[in-house]
Amino acid sequence: MSVTRRPKRFLTAEQKYDLWVRILTGQVTQSDAAAEAGVDRTTIATLRKVARDGAIAALQAARPGQRKVSPQEASELAKLRSEVDRLGSVVIDQAVELAVLRGKSSWG
Numbered sequence: 001m002s003v004t005r006r007p008k009r010f011l012t013a014e015q016k017y018d019l020w021v022r023i024l025t026g027q028v029t030q031s032d033a034a035a036e037a038g039v040d041r042t043t044i045a046t047l048r049k050v051a052r053d054g055a056i057a058a059l060q061a062a063r064p065g066q067r068k069v070s071p072q073e074a075s076e077l078a079k080l081r082s083e084v085d086r087l088g089s090v091v092i093d094q095a096v097e098l099a100v101l102r103g104k105s106s107w108g
Contacts, residue, residue, distance in 0.1 A: 009038050009039050011043075011047075016047050016051075019033045019036075019037060019047065020048060030048070
């Protein structure tokens with residue numbers, strides 16, 4: 001008495017997401033989703049757990065109003081800020097020099 005197993009079926013990420021959304025919104029039950037996808041119910045239960053854990057991790061990592069900056073972007077941003085500071089100092093020096101020159105010519 002041998003039991004034939006059906007071949008293992010792999011779902012794409014899009015298929016998994018579609019099933020997860022439909023289960024989450026109540027459009028289909030876990031059993032119906034498993035039958036429709038041709039997989040075992042435990043596969044659907046695992047899919048739900050992974051999706052839930054991933055969503056929680058993503059929400060915990062998200063910080064409102066703060067965008068993640070790559071190391072390359074951070075380096076470029078630091079260079080640009082130092083350039084802004086340098087140019088600000090140059091403008092101040094030139095303004096002082098201009099004031100001194102204008103002041104001397106008016107003394108004449």
